[in-house]
Amino acid sequence: xxxxxxxxxxxxxxxxxxxxxxxxxxxxxxxxxxxxxxxxxxxxxxxxxxxxxxxxxxxxxxxxxxxxxxxxxxxxxxxxxxxxxxxxxxxxxxxxxxxxxxxxxxxxxxxxxxxxxxxxxxxxxxxxxxxxxxxxxxxxxxxxxxxxxxxxxxxxxxxxxxxxxxxxxxxxxxxxxxxxxxxxxxxxxxxxxxxxxxxxxxxxxxxxxxxxxxxxxxxxxxxxxxxxxxxxxxxxxxxxxxxxxxxxxxxxxxxxxxxxxxxxxxxxxxxxxxxxxxxxxxxxxxxxxxxxxxxxxxxxxxxxxxxxxxxxxxxxxxxxxxxxxxxxxxxxxxxxxxxxxxxxxxxxxxxxxxxxxxxxxxxxxxxxxxxxxxxxxxxxxxxxxxxxxxxxxxxxxxxxxxxxxxxxxxxxxxx
Amino acid sequence: xxxxxxxxxxxxxxxxxxxxxxxxxxxxxxxxxxxxxxxxxxxxxxxxxxxxxxxxxxxxxxxxxxxxxxxxxxxxxxxxxxxxxxxxxxxxxxxxxxxxxxxxxxxxxxxxxxxxxxxxxxxxxxxxxxxxxxxxxxxxxxxxxxxxxxxxxxxxxxxxx
Numbered sequence: 213x214x215x216x217x218x219x220x221x222x223x224x225x226x227x228x229x230x231x232x233x234x235x236x237x238x239x240x241x242x243x244x245x246x247x248x249x250x251x252x253x254x255x256x257x258x259x260x261x262x263x264x265x266x267x268x269x270x271x272x273x274x275x276x277x278x279x280x281x282x283x284x285x286x287x288x289x290x291x292x293x294x295x296x297x298x299x300x301x302x303x304x305x306x307x308x309x310x311x312x313x314x315x316x317x318x319x320x321x322x323x324x325x326x327x328x329x330x331x332x333x334x335x336x337x338x339x340x341x342x343x344x345x346x347x348x349x350x351x352x353x354x355x356x357x358x359x360x361x362x363x364x365x366x367x368x369x370x371x372x373x374x375x376x377x378x379x380x381x382x383x384x385x386x387x388x389x390x391x392x393x394x395x396x397x398x399x400x401x402x403x404x405x406x407x408x409x410x411x412x413x414x415x416x417x418x419x420x421x422x423x424x425x426x427x428x429x430x431x432x433x434x435x436x437x438x439x440x441x442x443x444x445x446x447x448x449x450x451x452x453x454x455x456x457x458x459x460x461x462x463x464x465x466x467x468x469x470x471x472x473x474x475x476x477x478x479x480x481x482x483x484x485x486x487x488x489x490x491x492x493x494x495x496x497x498x499x500x501x502x503x504x505x506x507x508x509x510x511x512x513x514x515x516x517x518x519x520x521x522x523x524x525x526x527x528x529x530x531x532x533x534x535x536x537x538x539x540x541x542x543x544x545x546x547x548x549x550x551x552x553x554x555x556x557x558x559x560x561x562x563x564x565x566x567x568x569x570x571x572x573x574x575x576x577x578x579x580x581x582x583x584x585x586x587x588x589x590x591x592x593x594x595x596x597x598x599x600x601x602x603x604x605x606x607x608x609x610x611x612x613x614x615x616x617x618x619x620x621x622x623x624x625x626x627x
Numbered sequence: 628x629x630x631x632x633x634x635x636x637x638x639x640x641x642x643x644x645x646x647x648x649x650x651x652x653x654x655x656x657x658x659x660x661x662x663x664x665x666x667x668x669x670x671x672x673x674x675x676x677x678x679x680x681x682x683x684x685x686x687x688x689x690x691x692x693x694x695x696x697x698x699x700x701x702x703x704x705x706x707x708x709x710x711x712x713x714x715x716x717x718x719x720x721x722x723x724x725x726x727x728x729x730x731x732x733x734x735x736x737x738x739x740x741x742x743x744x745x746x747x748x749x750x751x752x753x754x755x756x757x758x759x760x761x762x763x764x765x766x767x768x769x770x771x772x773x774x775x776x777x778x779x780x781x782x783x784x785x786x787x788x
Contacts, residue, residue, distance in 0.1 A: 235768055235769055248652055248653070249693065249694070252655055252695060252696075255655060256780055257780075259780070260780040260781070260783070260784060262780070262783070262784070278653075285654075286653060289653060331693055332692075332693050333691060333692050333693040333717055346716075346717075347693040347717055348693055348717060348720060349693050349694070349695035349717060349720060349721035349724060350695045351695060351721070351724040351778055351779045351780055352720055352724060352779055354779075354780060355779045355780060355783050358783065359783065363769050397640055397686075397687055397690060398639075398640075398686040398687045398713060401687060401713050401715070401716070402716070428691075428717075431687050431690055431715055431716070433716060486640060571644075571649040571692075572648070572650060573649060573650075590642075590644065592642045592643075592644040592645060592691060593642075593644065593645055593667045594644055594645070594648050594667040595644045599648075599666075599667040
């Protein structure tokens, strides 16, 4: 039987031909956690009295949620994990100066066809390179750290086709928001989304990562881009080698298909308090904004920083604006290209490699009554701080234009 | 496994940031977490649930974060089981791993009212409310074995995995 990407990956990982709905034990290629979930993973292992890892080379740890630590408890959590790393002799440990875990996985580890599980819901991000990647809780990850296995229900594959090329100021975020607008947050529950890109080079890895990242907002089990030339070029550029590509068989069966004409998309915004409460930027234009955040594992990549820099060049922001490249590598490249200088000159606060404001952790927590435009992934009540704050999710062009005007602004109207 | 309790009702898309806000995630102590369960929606939830309740909710209950503290907080606050129209996958697993039964029932929010007493057969998914009977989706297979063991790590120790 011709297999979809989902079926192909999970058949290999479980050692038998799988069908949607099957409960399987799958071998994991990478198991990862960060600081905020990592201490919980270790606690679960300690309580169970099992302190071993299935394969040291396949565990990845990156500090991001509490990086650098904003209080003593956060520092304590990191001390505990560093001790674990040392005791177990884990080589793939990335401390606070490296980057957000999902970005680190993408830049250094994830490969097409792998099964990746990590203690964070946005693990779906690694689907950008065609890996079957799922987020799980601390207990499930503790079990995977020990055994190198996890149990899964094989999801029903659904195909999305991206046709044509995106217009000016349209990015991966608008594709993610379009899917949420069309299908809402519950449709893909129990499904995996496989995305085929008609013109690989017009929908680069940065955009793909944003869409995969928000696969969890669609409640999909995984959101994978079918590996192509762009996948090969990205991994070669970042790591210096060409990966083998795993792709679906011709004639593989999907539950359904949906096509997005990229040229017809316009900038979209998710309005509080739901990720699927999506409107066009023109419907919410003019709303006054207290803070803008450009960053996170959703939109903290080079192209996001580049877009913000293009819009803010030689201008001054009218509102508080925080920009956070997702990793050291993204920060360094943005610095070499002059984007960091541009953002700083425009009045932005810039730092690197922390989740910070995205989950109301630190470095820009929302106060009562405040309105935030954010390029991150969630606008749930209280997500970025006060229960009485409101988060509007948007692409980096809308975010930068809104920072410039002090109110929600269509970037097409100013640049 | 039979569970009984008074219903507390919620709508669709109850997310993990509402179940337990991120600022409490630096701790795993169930009693501490319980005091902040559902805080953004109802700061009195902890007191209301303490006598033992069953949550009835709409679609994709527990959507969002992987934080296992969401399941821990609800259970410690007094939630004996959750009946929802659908669950987010990660939350469903976290609930099973923490011994919190989760039953899927179509139209749950239309069929069951706030304050009613429900009786649930966790394995068969049968639900009884004021003499009315509904067939939900209970917990079976590997998930049931994990729930019965007391979580994935206990299951692992029994050398079944």
